[in-house]
Amino acid sequence: MSRFRVSVHIVPRKGLLDPQGKAVSDALHALGFADVEDTRIGRYIVLDVKAESAAAAELSVKAMCDKLLANPVTEDYRIASTVTA
């Protein structure tokens, strides 16, 4: 068994109001960052997992996302990277 570091992006489903992203966009504009056109905010989860292989680690993290980490009603998730830890 090796140790893998799997990181996941969980983002609000497109089309749903994202008040946090909007608030941050507004705040950035107020601070003078006029060139920001859009901001979306999600979760970044990094898991250290013991597994036989990188593929097995990802499979297990996918199961975690389906079960707990992401809400299927409002969120989409994507595995961003998997490296040995």
Added chain:
Amino acid sequence: MSRFRVSVHIVPRKGLLDPQGKAVSDALHALGFADVEDTRIGRYIVLDVKAESAAAAELSVKAMCDKLLANPVTEDYRIASTVTA
């Protein structure tokens, strides 16, 4: 000016207590994911920025992180990717 999509990872600083990560680790164990050794929860921010170049876009996002997006006392940030949008 072109449009770039810059994504940033913001994570709780190492050594600081991450109560959320701990609660999620415990929950994953309770759900039978025994092989999870550590969970850290941060934020994933995707910004669409107008800039002269990818480098300029990143520079501007770094400034946003320092000023607003990341808490300099409790968080670390890293630019994860920059692509034309």
Added chain:
Amino acid sequence: MSTTISAVQPRPGDPAITPELVAEHGLTPFEYEKLLGLLGREPTFTELGIVSALWSEHCSYKHSRPVLKTLPTEAPYVLQGPGENAGVISVGDGWAVAFKIESHNHPSAVEPYQGAATGVGGILRDVFTMGARPIAMLNSLRFGSLDTPRVRWLMAGVVKGIGDYGNCIGVPTVAGDVMFDPAYEGNPLVNAMCVGLMREDELITAKAEGVGNPILVVGARTGRDGIHGASFASEDLSEENEAKRPRVQVGDPFTEKLLLEASLELIRSGHIVAIQDMGAAGLTSSSAEMAERGDVGVVIDVTKVPVREEGMTPYEILLSESQERMLVVARRGHEEQAAAILRKWDLQAEVIGEVIAEPVYRVVEGDRVVAEFPGSRLVTECPQYFPEARESDVIVALRARDPHAVAERDEEADPVWTLTQLLSSPTIANKRWIYRQYDSQVRTSTVVGPGAADAAVVRLRGTNKALALKTDCNSRYVYLDPRMGGRIAVAEAARNVACTGGRPMAITNCLNFGNPKKPDVFFQFREAVFGMGEACRALGTPVTGGNVSLYNENPLGAVFPTPTVGMVGLIENIDHVTRSSFRTAGDSIILLGESTDELGASEYLSRVHNLTIGAVPSVDLDHEKRLVDALLAAIAAGVVHSAHDTSEGGVAVALAECCMGDRDATLGATVDVSEALVSSDRALLWGEAQGRVLVSTADVEGVLGIARAHGIAARTIGLVTAESRLVIRAGARTLDTPLAPLADAYFDAIPALMQRAAMATT
């Protein structure tokens, strides 16, 4: 636990004890000499760390204790005075109330969210470790001007931090006070107060007892949080090291909630003899204080402490300020039962030491003794200082200035303009932006929440009684005249509590000052405490505990001296609960107390003229006591429909507030506040003469009679009207305005300013 006694030895890798290292630990050469005398040898690095923490101002009160000793602390109903985690008073029927206030100023200046949150966490633990269930929280805040982005960021973070912690743990935040002045620009003040309820016989103190009893650490693991900066002087601050040592602590209210439930269950179970929060200086101060109170020795093995990170040294483990941890002395043989209770709440507990007969404070790391102090003198031997006190000439001169000589601004020709300025001053304006973020109702006992009366009212379920609670301190008064300001802080808190129908019972105080080594600051400290003491004696409200926060200053100067008072009052009959806004059109409005020509130190001068000058209104403590008694008698007689004291902004602002209980104020007032002996119309409207309360009533004779019987001047000044309009005649001036624009000014001021605040993104 094996207690093979060996000589104390430095650990390999410990830095050498040099004068520089001693200085970095905040010990003066005199204090170091004292330490050498105590030990009879050179201290180890670990011992130096322990002493630097225990002899710090925060833990030792070395500059403040002699002055604090002058405060009255006794009353027949005081069950626990100063010296414990919290004070406790009896409220009858076998019920007791524990309460305490504490500051988290410095952490909040660095990281407002976590700083404020962990401040709430700490004060909650102080109360539930007495055996009391927390039933209410209050907060007292001071910020610079909201025109500054940094201040808005600070306030947004502090309020969110207080809210998130209290909301999550399920204790309602019911009242508080907040004031804005440039004096707090670099040093915001964040004081949190907690009030808890218990049966009298459930009171437990943090006194280590019983030789052989095991000592346990309970709750969160120990990390490198908040360890004294100076201690790392011996290592170079590489980036790696920097990352290792977060300077802020992160709060975890979820764990705290478990700790709260488990602690109360443990205390009720009889399996433990003592319990104490690990607050400032963590394991070190909690264990040393428990040993000192019990007059016993203790031995602690740092290798048994559950840690969050690898490679932590004894020094770090002893000084860590990781949150949500408790130190518990269990009964020998009951360890397993205690552990079972903790397991139910998913909490970790580890035996880390025991109470011993030998009078020493000993820390071991496995077989090695890393620190050992004889007796309990470690805590009590701390040097005491009696610094020089001298009033600043600058302040003497400010106080001597005549406010009546300040020329009016042109706009003041219309007093409505002035009133609008005052109502939109963030210090006076409605604080809904703040308290809407606090769950003020959880526990379904909040009869009067924030904003609805001069104090909050929390019922005591199962009885017909309630508590009236409020924090207060007009620090501008204390700045201009610390003795008078100290008296007024207590008097105003008492008045606020009495306005809701509560008898003032006792106070806790949080003394926020600058650097005590400066004679002008120490003068403020001494005089303010003397003033508080006088008022407490006159009003019969002893001080059962509190907290001192010094060094609230930066190179530009110190904060206004801010001795915040947290007052607890008892409402004997829930039917007596009284609110501040007018209730019925046609009621008469009576002013209790007398107006004067005093205009100094007013919010009017500050807001309209940007001046902090003049004599502070004088307070007659005997009159304040009679005023409280008269008010309570009138409320008990059922003749009072509303009561509100006059404070910042004077009678005019107080009247406007009585009309604006909520946004769509429908009841107005028409009054004449002229008084024969007052020549200044400005003072009539905006002056802050003390000892005055506005009462509305349908029984004028009833109120006047009771006032007369108590020797309190009382005058009918006008009527509550069904028209939403405020009309005030004051000498030659008349203020006449519809309420709607006043309500806009009063309710929108803070939200409008905060809209510009950078959003907290977490």
Added chain:
Amino acid sequence: MKFGIVTFPGSNCDVDALHAVTDQLGQTAVSLWHRDHDIQGCDVLILPGGFSYGDALRAGAIARFSPIMQEVIAHAERGAPVIGICNGFQILCESHLLPGALMRNAEMQFICDWVHIRTEGKAPMYLGGYEPSQVLRIPVAHGEGRFAADESTLDALEQNEQVVFRYCNGSGAITDAANCNGAMRNIAGIVNVNRNVLGMMPHPERAVESLLGSTDGLPLFESLLAQVGA
């Protein structure tokens, strides 16, 4: 009638719910620990407000997996009453006993305030004691209360008369200004298809005593007593 109030680690309105049904309604109630598997013969289950598991990840996400939830689901599937208030509503959505999700308030701040809601829809078990379109004054206290679901789910909820409370102003108008948390279509409370599972963000258990400012929550519990039998 016997009420069971579930306590998860981090629940904090459990005692309030207990007091409401015992002191104000004179019913018996027991508190059920989240690790229990036995609902002790309770007729009604209440998932109270609070911050189960500190709201880590998403409010209600972790509590959903507590052992007692199997019994709650079984109870619901039998058609028996289950009420989720505030955090309880969030848990019911996470458990898929109710559709939709509760997201961060649009204002991004925790809100504790008095609001108005209007009754509608079809849920005799809970609304029997109210007039149609009755306006209630009731407290809210939450940071993640913005009801969200996809359009087709929302349409179905409405067509099926499962929306039972909406935020409104004092005169009963459904307006944006009255929508304290930005909920889609002002939704404050819904029931499941069988109308026995109720989820709502406002706190009826905080509105059962005039001393505390409102008794508008009482009819909700009284409807239950009348319908399910005392």
